[in-house]
Amino acid sequence: MDNIVKKKVQISIPDKRMAQPICFNEKGSDRFLRLHQIENFKLKGKQFNFSSPNNISLFVNISKKELKASENIYKDLIQKKISSENIIQFSNTELKILYDYFEHLQISIIFSYSAVEAFVNACIPNSFSFEIINKKGVKEIWNKNNIERYFNTTEKIVKILPITLMLINQKTVIGIILQSWKILEMTLSI
Secondary structure, eight states, X not given: OTTEEEOOOOOOOSXXXXXXXXEEEETTOSOEEEEOOEEEEEETTEEEEEEOBOHHHHHHHHHHHXXXXXXXXXIIIIHHHHHHOSSOOOOHHHHHHHHHHHHHHHHHHHHHHHXXXXXXXXXXXXXXXXXXXXXXXXXXXXXXXXXXXXXXXXHIIIXXXXXXXXXXXXXXXXXXXXXXXXXXXXXXXX
């Protein structure tokens, strides 16, 4: 095992929603071993195996698809009415499309928020603990599981993320946060 090293390398993956594999390299060699976490389950007597998805990427992707669907409805239905009518009314058929618009927006907002929440939780190292002196003056020590469960997202971003960012690659983290917030802002501005 002394001749095997975990090495950060740029590798192509077939889908951006796939969990990032771990690569190992034999010292002095250009050969790599790529490890993927595999999901497997049985359905109707058949065994299914596939590389695990990255939940953050799934949430962002769902949010983007739903945002695009809502933008299309806005452009085709709402924007036309805004530019051509003083009093905006919807026929029964248009009302169904308007409700679809609301559903797409809600799904996009929820999944964008879920992506941010999942990302912040993923940034917390397993061994991380956070100390607080509560209102009674008692020192509380919060572990990762309790932080994920009982801190709201804003508290995690404000109190926990700055500490954990010092422990991991800040450039990567900040890029992902900015991308997630950009999606959320686009969703809310429609």
